[in-house]
Every structure is written in structure tokens, then in C-alpha cells.
Amino acid sequence: MFVIEKVLERKSIFSRACSGKRSDEQIIVSNIDIIFIVAGLDGGRNFTPRGIERYITMVYNGGALPVILLNKCDLCIAEELEDFIKLTKVVAGNIDIIPVSALTGTGIYRIKQLLMPGITAAFTGPSGVGKSALINSLMEAFVQKTGETRSSDKRGRHTTSHRELFCLPGGGMLIDTPGLRELMPYGDVAFVDMTFSEISKAAFNCRFKNCSHRDEPGCAVLRLVEEGEIAYERYSNYMAMKKEIIENERRKSEKWHLEQKAKDKALSKIVKNYYKEHKQ
Numbered sequence: 094m095f096v097i098e099k100v101l102e103r104k105s106i107f108s109r110a111c112s113g114k115r116s117d118e119q120i121i122v123s124n125i126d127i128i129f130i131v132a133g134l135d136g137g138r139n140f141t142p143r144g145i146e147r148y149i150t151m152v153y154n155g156g157a158l159p160v161i162l163l164n165k166c167d168l169c170i171a172e173e174l175e176d177f178i179k180l181t182k183v184v185a186g187n188i189d190i191i192p193v194s195a196l197t198g199t200g201i202y203r204i205k206q207l208l209m210p211g212i213t214a215a216f217t218g219p220s221g222v223g224k225s226a227l228i229n230s231l232m233e234a235f236v237q238k239t240g241e242t243r244s245s246d247k248r249g250r251h252t253t254s255h256r257e258l259f260c261l262p263g264g265g266m267l268i269d270t271p272g273l274r275e276l277m278p279y280g281d282v283a284f285v286d287m288t289f290s291e292i293s294k295a296a297f298n299c300r301f302k303n304c305s306h307r308d309e310p311g312c313a314v315l316r317l318v319e320e321g322e323i324a325y326e327r328y329s330n331y332m333a334m335k336k337e338i339i340e341n342e343r344r345k346s347e348k349w350h351l352e353q354k355a356k357d358k359a360l361s362k363i364v365k366n367y368y369k370e371h372k373q
Contacts, residue, residue, distance in 0.1 A: 105156035107215060110277035110337070116344035118279045122215045122256060122268050127207060128152045128159050131218035131227070134177055134192075135165045139222045142184045143330045147276040148217060149188065150288045150334060154280035159188050160207065164223040166192040166199055184327070186290060195226035204231060210264030220272030228269050231261055282338050289331045292323060306332065 107128055108120045130148040133139030145161065152159040161181055166174055174192060181190050193200030208214055208231070216224040229235050258268045278285070286293035292314055296304065300311025306328075308315075317323045 107152060107155045107157060107217065108279050109151055109273070109275070110279040110341050112275050112277065116341050121217070121270055121273075124213060125155070125157045125215050125268070126212050127214035128155075128157045129162050129204070129214060129216050130159055131162045131164050131216055131222045131224050132181075133165050133219075133222035134163055134174070135168050137221075139165075139219060140177065142180055143326065144219070144276060145181065146184050146288055146327070146330050147278060147334065149185065150278045150284050151276065153287045154278060154284040161185055161188055161190045162200070162204070162227070163190065163192045164227060165194060165196075167194040167197045183324075184288075193227065195223055195230045198230065201227075201230050205261075205263055205265075208261055208263060208265030208267060213258075213266045213268070215268040215270055217270055217273065219274075222272075224269055224272075228259060228267065231267060232259055233262060277341070278334055278338055279341065280338065282335050285331065285334050285338065289327070291317075292328065292331050295323070 101124060103123045105125050106120050106123045107125055108118050111117045111119050128148075130145060130152070132141075132145060138144075140163075149159050163174075163177055163181065166177075169177065178190060178192065191200045191203050193204065195201075204227075216227065218224055256268055256270050258266055260266055292306075295313045295317050296306065298313035299306070299309070301309055304312050304314075306312055306314040314323070314328070318325055318328045
């Protein structure tokens with residue numbers, strides 16, 4: 094029998110906006126020091142720069158340290174791996190990028206170096222990128238079931254359907270999480286600017302301070318996109334994520350007003366009934 098003696102205050106979270114029209118925040122894990130963003134180098138959709146951008150924004154928003162793991166690097170020749178690293182650096186900036194392989198053990202030691210005693214980390218990424226296999230390598234035991242990926246798009250089934258914390262032999266702790274299908278950032282648009290730092294820096298040179306970077310004259314961001322300095326796909330993802338967060342904030346505000354209106358209505362009814370009863 095276990096007894097809960099204390100509930101720790103949250104120092105960090107990893108979350109996303111709920112899917113659909115809801116404006117709520119879905120917290121996936123909390124009190125995490127490091128979030129390992131895992132991508133797979135086996136083809137299909139297991140490696141997408143646009144997806145990595147979204148994961149980075151979500152990690153920044155929660156206050157943890159992001160680290161990118163390029164898993165299944167044993168499937169690449171040296172030139173291919175170098176291309177993957179270059180593509181990742183474009184979106185990752187100064188974030189650590191570690192090529193790893195659960196099969197050959199490449200990069201596992203570097204992960205263990207980060208998972209010192211007292212450090213809590215979590216894996217996140219799409220299904221099929223090999224998160225569970227990496228857990229097994231780090232635990233030096235078969236503790237997580239691994240699954241096959243579809244040959245058409247290399248996507249895996251949800252082998253991990255729950256969150257589970259593992260105490261590693263070296264003293265650190267690691268949480269395995271289910272693969273995420275929808276990546277809707279939740280929080281402040283400022284963290285989008287952190288992820289797309291070159292765009293936010295360019296924005297200072299726009300003619301108008303409130304430039305939306307859509308069609309205004311003198312937009313420094315659009316100029317860099319036209320010149321090829323900023324990839325159009327990266328710019329599009331930046332604009333889409335900002336729009337999603339602003340729209341979610343609008344829904345939250347509407348929800349709050351509706352809830353407040355309902356509370357006021359209920360209170361008014363209580364007061365009305367009180368005076369009605371005491372008048373009699």
C-alpha cells in the first residue's frame with residue numbers, strides 16, 4: 094500500500110490544445126527537465142521538419158529543455174544522415190541533435206549522459222519512430238512492447254497507449270508517452286517566435302510595427318521568403334501555428350464569458366428565490 098505524502102508544484106509541463114472546437118489544455122506530462130523529440134529516419138512521415146517545429150514550440154511553452162533524437166540512423170548511409178542533420182538544424186537552431194539507433198546502440202550513451210540522477214525526461218513523437226525500443230535500450234531490458242510500422246507510410250500503431258515512468262539504471266527517470274496524432278500548440282504566441290527566431294528577428298525590420306506578414310507593403314519577412322532566405326513551408330507553418338493559438342485564445346475568452354454569464358444567471362436566480370421566500 095502506498096500513501097501520497099505530498100503533491101509537488103508544477104515547474105514544467107508538456108501539453109497541447111485539445112482537438113476539435115474545445116479550447117482546453119491537455120497536459121501530457123509535468124515536472125519534466127528534458128523532452129526528447131524523437132523522429133524516425135526510416136522514411137515515410139516519421140521525419141517531418143514541420144512536425145518538429147510544432148514539437149519544439151510545445152516544449153518551449155512548457156518550460157522544459159528540448160533535445161532532438163534522430164532514431165533509426167543505422168538505416169542511413171553517412172551522406173543521408175548528414176542531410177537529415179542539416180534539415181533538422183534549420184528548424185532546431187541551437188537545440189542538441191543526437192543521431193541514435195536502438196538496434197546498434199549508436200547515441201545511447203549520449204542520452205544516458207543527459208539522464209543523470211535527479212533528472213526526469215520524457216519521450217514524445219509520432220507512433221512508429223521507435224520510442225519504446227529506445228526505452229528498452231536505456232533500461233537494458235525488454236520492458237516496453239514494440240510494434241511494426243506500415244510499409245506504406247512507416248507509421249506505427251499505438252503500441253504505447255499510456256504514460257509510464259521508468260527508473261533508469263543510472264539514476265535518471267524517463268517517461269514514455271503515446272504517439273501524438275494532432276499537434277496543436279497551446280499557450281503564448283511568443284513561444285512560436287522562439288521556435289522561428291529568424292522570422293521574429295526579421296519582423297523588427299518590417300515597415301509597420303503591427304505587420305501581420307501576409308500582404309503588407311514593406312514586410313521584411315515576406316521579402317526574405319521571396320528571396321529564398323526563409324523556406325515558404327517554414328513560413329507557412331509559422332503563420333498557421335500563430336493563427337491556431339490566437340483562435341484558441343479567442344475560444345477560451347468566449348467560453349469564459351459564457352461560463353461567467355451562466356454563473357451570474359444562477360446567482361441571480363438564488364437571490365430572487367431568497368427574497369421571494371422571505372417576503373412571504
